[in-house]
Amino acid sequence: MLESISIPMDKKNLRKLRNQDNNPCIDESDASQQCLNVNSYDKSMCSNYFLRYKSCRKYWQNIMVLRRREGVKPDMPTAAERQEMIAAIGGKPY
Numbered sequence: 001m002l003e004s005i006s007i008p009m010d011k012k013n014l015r016k017l018r019n020q021d022n023n024p025c026i027d028e029s030d031a032s033q034q035c036l037n038v039n040s041y042d043k044s045m046c047s048n049y050f051l052r053y054k055s056c057r058k059y060w061q062n063i064m065v066l067r068r069r070e071g072v073k074p075d076m077p078t079a080a081e082r083q084e085m086i087a088a089i090g091g092k093p094y
Helices: 011-017 026-038 043-070 079-088
Strands: none
Touching: 026 043
C-alpha cells in the first residue's frame, strides 16, 4: 500500500510562500488548488489553471533574471511594483 509522504514545513517557510512580495503567483496557485478540490483531484479538469500558474511563474522568473542583469534590487519586484507593472501593460500577460 502506498503511503502519502508529508514534507514538514515550518511556519517561516509557509509564511514565505504566502507572502505577496515573495510569491507573485499566489492567486494562480490558489485557483489551481481550488480547482483540484472542486473536481476531486481530477487533474485533467484543471489543466487551464495549471498552465496559467506555469505561465505566471515563467513570466516573473524572466523579470527576475532581467532585474539581476541590470543590477536592480530586489530581484523580485514587490507586490506594489508588480501591480504597477501589470497596470502599465493593461493586465496580466499570462
